[in-house]
Amino acid sequence: MLKIYDLIILGAGPSGITASVYSARKKMDFLVITKDIGGQAAWSGDIENYIGYQFISGPQLVTKFEEHMRHFGIDIRMPEEVKEIFKDNDLVHTVTDKSEYISRTLIVATGKRPKELGIEGEREFKNRGVTYCATCDGPLFSGKIVAIIGGGNSALDAALQMVKISPLVYIINIGERLTADNVMVEKINSYPNVVIYNRTVVKRIYGDKFVKGLEVLRDDKLEDIALEGIFVEIGLIPNSDFAGILELNKDKEIIVDCTNRTNIEGIFACGDVTNVPEKQIIVACGEGAKASLSAFRYLYTHNW
């Protein structure tokens, strides 16, 4: 007979961590199932808009979050990946790659993951020059020519890391202009070793053992760029593949109401995996707090 938890939290990014702290303070009997700690925040470069810190790096902020969570002695199953969730007789079943769990309530806080380009050579050269985490792998490309694919904040974040250690940084952007915050665009324009290609589509990645170059389509002409590192920063997709029973929007985000309820009773969701606008660390934290309190309210109104 499997144990029945009050609550299971899926994910330990800013949203899941906040939900876990609130749930621990409410003395709920719960566990956290997650692939990692920190989620996207752990990959972030510089953070200057999390209140209380004028400046903190992603890994440093995540260390603070983790300390706060571990202080409560929370049961964390990691690394463990959710495969399926379903409901049976008012109880939620969570099936993972390691085990199966039962709970009265569930909070989905599984966040988002980087989108892939879907072009020739991308999979083949993953970790052989192609990377999705500039924060992790950026330093390995010191002294090498690199390209950042994308034009939003995460692309510019990666570019700003690389301009300091690379002789030449290309920014390959499909749009008319960069869509990142002006502060970042101004910063990047102040570096002489940056080349920005707008209205440019990446066609193919090639190399031998490692990446040697990139083929792009610019002004209807194919162009070759010789380089050794490619940072893909073209946005994110929600980790909602296992959540077939939940209602999703066209972007595959879980639809929640203002109290973080999903379409299924007892299942709540929060953070970047949901349709809540503004994907920000501080927003995700607030949503995590709300989801925990909603789960708590659900438990006591159902006499558990």
Next chain:
Amino acid sequence: MNIKVYSTPTCPYCKMAKQYLASKGFTYEDLDVSQDRGALEEMVRISGQMGVPVIVIDGEVVVGFDRARIDSLLPRNI
């Protein structure tokens, strides 16, 4: 038992791998490939790729924080 971890200071999975080894009571040599050019070249040569972390346990190369693989290479009790 000889354990090496090739890592960068900013990589979350590197940190998790190191914490995991420490929690099991294993000591390891920590090689920061963002600073140590020689270690970086060695990592690329032995693993054939450029992602961190790379963990080497008695000559066996593990790419990424692959806990199942790490467990299979570590002795059960120390």
